[in-house]
Amino acid sequence: MNKGTSPQTRSRPLITLHGITKVYGSGLAAMAALKGIDLIIERGEFVAVMGPSGSGKSTCMNILGCLDTPTAGAYVFENVNVEKLTRKQRALLRRHYLGFVFQGFNLLNRTSALENVELPLIYRGIPVAERRIYSLRALETVGLKGWEKHTPSELSGGQQQRVAIARAIVANPKVLLADEPTGNLDSVCSREIMEVLVGLNRDMGITLCMVTHDAHMAIFAKRTIHFLDGLIDADEQNHRV
Numbered sequence: 608m609n610k611g612t613s614p615q616t617r618s619r620p621l622i623t624l625h626g627i628t629k630v631y632g633s634g635l636a637a638m639a640a641l642k643g644i645d646l647i648i649e650r651g652e653f654v655a656v657m658g659p660s661g662s663g664k665s666t667c668m669n670i671l672g673c674l675d676t677p678t679a680g681a682y683v684f685e686n687v688n689v690e691k692l693t694r695k696q697r698a699l700l701r702r703h704y705l706g707f708v709f710q711g712f713n714l715l716n717r718t719s720a721l722e723n724v725e726l727p728l729i730y731r732g733i734p735v736a737e738r739r740i741y742s743l744r745a746l747e748t749v750g751l752k753g754w755e756k757h758t759p760s761e762l763s764g765g766q767q768q769r770v771a772i773a774r775a776i777v778a779n780p781k782v783l784l785a786d787e788p789t790g791n792l793d794s795v796c797s798r799e800i801m802e803v804l805v806g807l808n809r810d811m812g813i814t815l816c817m818v819t820h821d822a823h824m825a826i827f828a829k830r831t832i833h834f835l836d837g838l839i840d841a842d843e844q845n846h847r848v
Contacts, residue, residue: 627680655825658834706775710790765796
């Protein structure tokens with residue numbers, strides 16, 4: 608897969624799900640988390656995913672992030688059928704094309720902000736000097752210039768989430784998948800984090816897909832998809848605040 612995009616590639620959706628189902632268990636114990644969903648996400652979109660617990664939204668995000676595979680249906684990413692890839696190939700797709708932000712930050716406690724951000728580049732074998740340049744740039748992008756040497760215990764919750772976002776974007780992913788990124792934050796910090804995500808989408812062209820239970824956060828996205836009982840119940844355009 609090549610990150611460079613031709614005019615023909617740019618005209619195609621970045622992500623297409625067609626008839627995606629996910630069944631856990633078998634026989635009488637079988638439970639369908641997804642029941643045949645169709646979804647298109649265009650390049651540069653910012654999509655919020657909402658729904659009650661058990662609606663299928665987290666299962667869908669896991670499939671989008673190559674953390675799980677569908678039972679049936681097609682998942683096309685950059686014209687590649689992801690459901691046909693091997694486990695190793697899916698891991699490579701995650702490493703080179705996807706970034707992840709979680710509710711719990713998932714930072715290494717005794718490691719500086721800069722070193723936390725560098726981790727994905729270490730796994731990719733990037734030389735030390737280049738890692739430092741890219742990581743400093745990522746921290747500056749999320750508004751943490753001057754905080755590079757601080758450990759998570761020396762940062763607020765909002766600052767920790769900014770470090771986590773910097774870590775997710777340091778390798779220049781095509782898609783950023785955010786799972787309740789403001790779930791552990793107060794309303795002021797939540798709004799600040801959403802402004803950071805909006806900026807990444809607007810200024811860097813990163814496609815964003817965010818799971819949230821908070822309608823006040825979902826409105827920052829360009830589009831909100833509502834899941835219910837394993838199906839997409841609604842798909843609507845937003846007017847940003």
